[in-house]
Amino acid sequence: xxxxxxxxxxxxxxxxxxxxxxxxxxxxxxxxxxxxxxxxxxxxxxxxxxxxxxxxxxxxxxxxxxxxxxxxxxxxxxxxxxxxxxxxxxxxxxxxxxxxxxxxxxxxxxxxxxxxxxxxxxxxxxxxxxxxxxxxxxxxxxxxxxxxxxxxxxxxxxxxxxxxxxxxxxxxxxxxxxxxxxxxxxxxxxxxxxxxxxxxxxxxxxx
Numbered sequence: 001x002x003x004x005x006x007x008x009x010x011x012x013x014x015x016x017x018x019x020x021x022x023x024x025x026x027x028x029x030x031x032x033x034x035x036x037x038x039x040x041x042x043x044x045x046x047x048x049x050x051x052x053x054x055x056x057x058x059x060x061x062x063x064x065x066x067x068x069x070x071x072x073x074x075x076x077x078x079x080x081x082x083x084x085x086x087x088x089x090x091x092x093x094x095x096x097x098x099x100x101x102x103x104x105x106x107x108x109x110x111x112x113x114x115x116x117x118x119x120x121x122x123x124x125x126x127x128x129x130x131x132x133x134x135x136x137x138x139x140x141x142x143x144x145x146x147x148x149x150x151x152x153x154x155x156x157x158x159x160x161x162x163x164x165x166x167x168x169x170x171x172x173x174x175x176x177x178x179x180x181x182x183x184x185x186x187x188x189x190x191x192x193x194x195x196x197x198x199x200x201x202x203x204x205x206x207x
Contacts, residue, residue: 003080004164006039008157011076015156018072019119021149029053029075036079042086046079048097049104053078056105067115073160074101074108081167085175099175100167107163114159118152 014035017027026032029050037046053075057068081103082096129144 003040004161007036007076007080007164008160010036010039011073011160012153012157014072014076015070016149016152018070019152027072029071032072033075033079036076037083040080040083040087042083042093045082045086045093045097046075048093049078049082049100050075052097052101053105053108067112067119069105069109070111070115071108073111073156073163074104077107077160077163077167078104080164084168089172089175091175096175099177103167103170104163107167111159111163114155118155121151 014027014032017024026035030047031050033048033050033053034043034046037043037049040046053071057071078097078100082093082100085091085096085100086093125144125148129141133141
């Protein structure tokens with residue numbers, strides 16, 4: 001119970017770092033993943049999961065009102081689920097990461113919808129603040145900014161609690177499927193090749 005609370009608070013803080021507060025880049029999957037893994041005693045799994053998520057969506061850049069899938073949620077959730085699977089079922093790190101990513105990536109895509117709602121609400125609040133400023137209520141800027149951060153934090157915490165419960169509730173047969181069928185090394189190589197191919201293509205376009 002303590003672990004899930006720590007992880008939820010961690011994701012809430014990192015989620016705020018993406019846009020609404022800080023933007024210190026702690027929310028990047030390559031950093032968020034190992035931190036989540038460290039909380040569960042397996043930073044190596046967190047590093048692998050964070051690296052994969054970072055490369056999977058490296059070409060998805062938020063420009064203007066474009067909102068990409070939530071890579072921070074995916075990294076933290078995949079790292080946590082993989083670390084717990086390794087501890088509970090005794091599977092190897094790579095098998096755990098592959099299966100955790102398969103369950104976490106859809107959650108990151110789904111959280112994008114919640115992020116759109118949050119930003120829409122913030123836009124409406126910004127319009128209301130403009131009216132208040134015209135009326136001389138300059139303190140409303142700090143007040144509404146604080147409320148926006150708190151709102152994002154608690155929505156993120158609540159969402160993480162839900163998806164964490166769902167992913168970690170997957171049966172043992174799911175987590176052991178690659179142990180029985182094999183092919184973990186081939187899958188990981190495919191993921192790495194696919195991710196680095198995207199990175200290479202992106203550099204070519206920049207050039």
